[in-house]
Amino acid sequence: MSEWKDVNPGGLVGLFLGALLVGSGIPGEGLCAGAEQVEDHKQGTQAVPPTNQPTDSSETAGQSKSAAVQSENLDTAGVPEALESDSPATDLELQPEVMLEAPVRASARPWRFAESFTPLRELAPTPVPTADPADGAEPSIFNVPTDLNHKVERHIRFFNVAIRDRFEEWLTRLNHYKPLVDRILSEFDLPSDLVFLSLVESGFNPHAYSRARATGPWQFMRSTAKLYGLRVDDYVDERRDPIKSTVAAARYLRDLHDLFGTWPLAMAAYNAGEGKVLRALQKTQADSFWEIAQTRHLRRETREYVTRILAASMIAKNPDRYGFSQAQSDLHEFEEVVVRRPILLQDLAKVTGVSSHEFRRLNPELRRGVTPPDDAEYHLKVPVGTKATIEPLLDRVPSWKVSTSAGTGGQDRGGSPEWYRVRVGDSLWTIARRFRLSVQDLRARNNLTSRRIKPGDLLAIGP
Known part of the structure; x- marks a missing residue:
């Protein structure tokens, strides 16, 4: 059995099939050519030269065109006439227009989720901007x-x-x-x-x-x-x-x-x-x-x-x-009036007819919705065009006074409290319910952007 170790099984099968074909009268030339082509293909795949070494361009072109002819012979159903020409393989030219008209096989269909991962047109990679000093930029x-x-x-x-x-x-x-x-x-x-x-x-x-x-x-x-x-x-x-x-x-x-x-x-x-x-x-x-x-x-x-x-x-x-709109936004413009005593923005809005929301928007630095009581003069921002109207009405706005009950939790015996100092366990909901306010109103009075409060905070409650 040792003499059979060096015998190629594929060669024996080939000789056996060849004998059958010769016995049946079928020419064996096509089979031999096919076998030689398979052997050449295997050798080609195993001995591909490195990319940095020169190769014979004419041989490469011939191999690629032979591969094209072979794929044509495997399946010519529905292929345009330009690909079914009887001309030699070396004269075959594949036109881009013809290739685009060829039917797409089922195996070549794109993955149905591929479009979800395709970059948006506006998100195509763009070079990071750099300014050229010569352009004055x-x-x-x-x-x-x-x-x-x-x-x-x-x-x-x-x-x-x-x-x-x-x-x-x-x-x-x-x-x-x-x-x-x-x-x-x-x-x-x-x-x-x-x-x-x-x-x-x-x-x-x-x-x-x-x-x-x-x-x-x-x-x-x-x-x-x-x-x-x-x-x-x-x-x-x-x-x-x-x-x-x-x-x-x-x-x-x-x-x-x-x-x-x-x-x-x-x-x-x-x-x-x-x-x-x-x-x-x-x-x-x-x-x-x-x-x-x-x-x-x-x-x-x-x-x-x-x-x-x-x-x-x-x-x-x-x-x-x-894809963002370029809608023009109103510019941040205002006028200023000098306030010489503490007043609530809500009271100012009632007297002047200007929305209290507008006063709060222009004066976001006022945490309690009131001008600071320790400032002899405070520059309050008002909407453009209203200064001349507001200044004569400032004297009609009632002065705001710090409630003496603020330090005792806001329980005023003589009337409704103006301020409440937050205690441990308080929340905006419990405070609003205690003083018959809505949470939204309580947040608006105190310019609160979240529901977070901590013990010791002073919240405006009234009047």
């Missing part, structure tokens, strides 16, 4: 490496698909404040693209409040706000003031840029704090934000921060490209 402050463009595209898709409705509200609100912010940034000689930092931080919502207790359109923490001159107390929170908070943000960003030297590092420090960015640079011995963004020394939110701002800026600058 403002240079880009992001300096995103080209190998990180996929992150920018991912954030664009998130804004454009996942939170599209919310982002459209952000754009509308930004257009309301953008001319004002641009003017402030220009006065501080800062890049105008920094306005999009507030778009990512809060959607430029004056009442935005984070889990870390950062507040306002620029999301200032209390300590940082006071460091940059913003007033934060029981009656006034200037972190919510669009103008004063923007001035403070401009000063803070200017200081961060002076400290780090680049805008990506300055923006990362704005998000995480300068201490964390300095420690990350020291531990990694890096010089740029993009180097430390590849490490675990920064939170994921901070690592993605700059690319997210860039993605938001690309949509805000070209809303039509991404």
Whole structure:
């Protein structure tokens, strides 16, 4: 049996079949040619030259055309006449027009869910914008490496698909404040693209409040706000003031840029704090934000921060490209009147006929809906064109006085309490029910954007 070890079984089968064909009178030429072709195909697949080595172009072309003729012979049903020509294989030319007219086989049909994963037309990869100084354009402050463009595209898709409705509200609100912010940034000689930092931080919502207790359109923490001159107390929170908070943000960003030297590092420090960015640079011995963004020394939110701002800026600058409307928003305009005693905005609205909602919208820094009692003069913002009407009526507005019962939980013996100090176990629902108010009315009186209250808070209840 050892002499059979080197015998190829396939060869024996071929000889056996050949003998049968010869005995039956059928020419065996076609079978031999087919066998040789199969052997050549196997050898070709096993000995494909590396891509960096030269190959004979004429031989390659001949093999590809032979393969085309072979596939034609296997199935010619329904194939256009151009592919059924009797011309030699070397003369066969496949025209693109003919190939498009060929019927699609069942096996070649696209996966039925493929369209769900096809990128939207407006989301086609776009190069990160860079300004040419020769054109007089403002240079880009992001300096995103080209190998990180996929992150920018991912954030664009998130804004454009996942939170599209919310982002459209952000754009509308930004257009309301953008001319004002641009003017402030220009006065501080800062890049105008920094306005999009507030778009990512809060959607430029004056009442935005984070889990870390950062507040306002620029999301200032209390300590940082006071460091940059913003007033934060029981009656006034200037972190919510669009103008004063923007001035403070401009000063803070200017200081961060002076400290780090680049805008990506300055923006990362704005998000995480300068201490964390300095420690990350020291531990990694890096010089740029993009180097430390590849490490675990920064939170994921901070690592993605700059690319997210860039993605938001690309949509805000070209809303039509991404399918967002360019509806014109009313600009943030107002007049000011000087109030020399504490008054409730609700009382002012009753006397002047101006909506109390409009007073609250223009003065989001007033936490209790009342001008601060300790200020000898307070500049209250009023709608454009109403100053001349409101000023003569200020004397008719009743003065507001702090209830002496506020410290005892708001239980006033002589009448309805004006203020209530929150106790342990209180909620907006229980407080509203106690004083026969709705939760919505209680939140509106106190400019509350959430249902969170804590013991010691002072809530306006009446009159």
